[in-house]
Amino acid sequence: MKHVLLCLTLFIGVFSWSQKTAKISVEMRNPYPDQDKAYLIFNGKVGEKVKQKVVDSCDIKNGLFSFEVEVDELSEFIVNTGDEYFAVYMQKGDDITTKVNTKMFDETLSFTGTGAERNNMNMTVYLISERYSLLIQSAIANCYDHPEDTTNVFKAVNAYDSLFAAYIDDELQFYPELEAAWKNKVAQQKNASKYYLGSIEETAKLRALEKNSIGKEFKNFSGINLNGDRISLKDFYGKPIILDFWATWCGPCKAEFPGLRELEEKYGEKINIVSVGVWCKEDDWRKMAIKEEFKLNIYLTKEESEGLQSEYMLNSIPRYVMLDKTGKVININAVRPSLGLEDLIKKHYL
Structure with missing residues (x-):
């Protein structure tokens, strides 16, 4: 009798645990060679603020893996395999099988089992x-x-x-x-x-x-050069001018530096290519300007650049401006060096 009661107790315990958990099993066709680990991320109960907490991880073997997690109310989870991920909504008692072909991941993702219907519809x-x-x-x-x-x-x-x-x-x-x-x-x-x-x-x-703006004189502005001297745009009149507006934190700006240096080496005798630092700290600008070795440099404080922002919609960088030798506008939004600035130089200056 004791053995019967013990087995019944164990059965009830296991049954109660299974009713508190949700399980998801994943079968991937054509898994990526380096796809060897999967993560289950808890996003929060439906309707609550996203929490993004990793609650479990497991090895992927031959494209197969599974998670079983304790859950009460309907909650959103993210299954992440490193290369791909998908959302799944689970509540206690769910037992979901997911099949997917990694070559067309989102389009082939399908669910079967308890809790599958809502997830197929969500997909x-x-x-x-x-x-x-x-x-x-x-x-x-x-x-x-x-x-x-x-x-x-x-x-x-x-x-x-x-x-x-x-x-x-x-x-x-x-x-x-x-x-x-x-x-x-x-x-x-x-x-x-x-x-x-x-x-x-x-x-x-x-x-x-x-x-x-074409043909109109570009608004004069002034700042400091690497020597700390005050200089203005008009100091560069006499040659055609290209202005490069950039900041030390701007990745796309820095990505264009090599191309701009090449243009400076090729056309620097005929064109004033002016590097204009904006929206960054003066010390950071100075260090980077020295490192990049541009010949002509100006730094503008936030206040000094505000007039240019409002008048020429200078709201994003890098930004390239082409002027003639008297400061009149040719193009206030020229393409980047990597996208054909040299072609514009040949067209307008040579």
């Missing part, structure tokens, strides 16, 4: 969201060539956002437990659209400014 929502994003980006990319005509693209983007929101509202009738997660996805989509549309408006303004 469908994710793929539709990705498709809407691509449509929006495509519409916006086409608009960059003609930013003055933004009416149609604004209508298209707003239509895409409305369709996606309506689709989510419809599906929530069947998956109300995912309302917080999906509503957040709708909000993210709208914020992305707002960003892209704002980018188009800025591009339209900059294109108009580029056109209207």
Whole structure:
């Protein structure tokens, strides 16, 4: 009798534990050669703030691995294999099997077992969201060539956002437990659209400014050189001028330095290529300017650069400006050295 009671107790204990946990098993076809470790990341209960905590890890053997985690309410987890990752929503009692082909990861991801239905639907929502994003980006990319005509693209983007929101509202009738997660996805989509549309408006303004600035004298500015002397833009009149606005923390700026040095070596006798440090500390600018060995340097404080920001939309760097020998504008937004600045030099200066 004691043995019966002991077995019954053990059975109840194991059964109770299994009811408190969720399990996910993953089968990957064509795993990457270096794909040998998987991680389970807890993102938080649905509707709560994302926490991003690694709760388990395991070895991947022949594309197979699994996790079992204690969970109460429906929660979001991220399964990360290093090269790829996916979200899965699990609650106690779930036992999910996931199959995927790494050659087409998102498109082949599928779920079976207890808890699978909500995750298959969530994957469908994710793929539709990705498709809407691509449509929006495509519409916006086409608009960059003609930013003055933004009416149609604004209508298209707003239509895409409305369709996606309506689709989510419809599906929530069947998956109300995912309302917080999906509503957040709708909000993210709208914020992305707002960003892209704002980018188009800025591009339209900059294109108009580029056109209207041609032939006009560029606003004079002054700062200090490496000797600490005050100098101004007008000190470089007499030769054509290229201004390179950069900062010490700007990776893309520094990536263009080698190309700019080559242009200085080839055309420095005929053109004043002026390195203009902005939006950084003077000591940091001085160290980097000395290291890079540019011949002509100016440093502008935040206050000294504000007038250029407002007048020429100098809101991002690197930025290249081409002027003639009297300081009149040829191009206030020239391409980078890596994208063909030398071609513009040959066209306008040689």
